[in-house]
Amino acid sequence: MDWKRRHVLGLADFRPEEMEFVVDTARSMEEVLTRDIKKVPALRGKTVVNLFFEASTRTRTSFEIAGKRLSADVVNFSSATSSVTKGETLLDTAKNIEAMKPNILILRHPASGAPHFLSRFVTCSIINAGDGANEHPSQGLLDLYTILKAKGKIEGLKIAIVGDILHSRVVRSDLHSLGRMGGKLWLCGPPTLVPREMERTGARVTYDIREAVKDADVVMMLRIQLERQKTAYFPSLREYSRMFGLNRSVFSLAKDDAVILHPGPVNRGIELSDELADSASSRILNQVESGVAIRMALLYLLAGGHDASH
């Protein structure tokens, strides 16, 4: 198939064959990462701007390394040190950056829909690196890729996602990627953080982690954000950990060859026990590895010769 997209704003409108195409491209990229010289000239002369309005070391670094492995020039722009603190609007900031002729803009923003909004005004490509509680498409694709590498397929797998479903953009992208590829998704967490309406996506909702984890092939734990406690989504971290944390006894209900994922950073001892985080079942570091390959694939595919590139 030919890649026609100019932007990657979310996985909501991604067809399965497009996701397979990205994963297939990522497999070739991963070979580059195994070499002594981990760099190819594919994006020589292209400029990638990381425009981050929220703190993020992991995703930003992953995109930065992905760009550099492909020989793109990568520029980081973070809101804390920029004119945003002087009152500049998102559109003005983006327009100013665009005037410097980047090819791809990678945007993280606390407002849902920010990259979709910007894509109407700029001519460069945009990759959404997380917009509010909406989507985080590269994470959805890297989770897909990580599970494919561990299990060889998605179809028919029981995939439990446990934690703050309500605020998670990762879950929304995963529902599109893993759900559309035929995974049977179970969402679990405290009722205040797992809206029943999520069942409309085709996923099952449960408030009992044992039911979610039972016979699962994949257990994905989400980071519980400590500030949620202040807004009374759950009574205490200790109680949360006791009811929704993954430890050896709960994980033993899953299939023998089940794997554990976590988008990071992990709150050790809260949503995931130390022992499991470092166990042979953990694929958390594989996710980080897959992330660079998936982001290289996205950058490569978007840097194609469509008219928008400068």
Next chain:
Amino acid sequence: MKKGIRKVILDAKGMERVLSRLTHEILEKNKGAEDLVLVGIMSGGVPLSRFIQEKIRTIEGLEVPAGYVDITLYRDDLSRAGYQPRLKRTEIPFSIDEKKVVLVDDVLFTGRTIRAALDALIDFGRPRNIQLAVLMDRGHRELPIRADYVGRNVPTSRSETVEVAVQGGREDWKVLLNESTPAKGE
């Protein structure tokens, strides 16, 4: 595009003879298969490099390492193509340091693919030398590149294409000269 005349210029038997001769030339020039490694260029060069590998095994009783390289990420026309070409696989599971690398491709045309393959190889190490073996040389070079081992020279016009069909079994291998079909392999 109009479909022009397709002419078989080499059949399976002919290809086998030509590749056998190439193998002998490679072994003669290198005085055997010591320190030799083969790298086929994706996709057309890969089956040919496998054939040469087997031939060397028969003649010398030696297994030379064979890998393959996809040059897509090294192309010089990435921003000019209308879309991004699908990536293929690269696999060179051995060190090429201090080795004599024989790069194998099906058709030598502008030389741009070879230029890209040389760049790719250099990223894998520092070989003692790199040699080039091609089944067909159709001329029209755009870079100062020549092959060390040439199966056949075929004079062509730019509108023609040389198609090395090696998808099926070896008994179906053949080389075709096509008129007025879109350029292939470059």
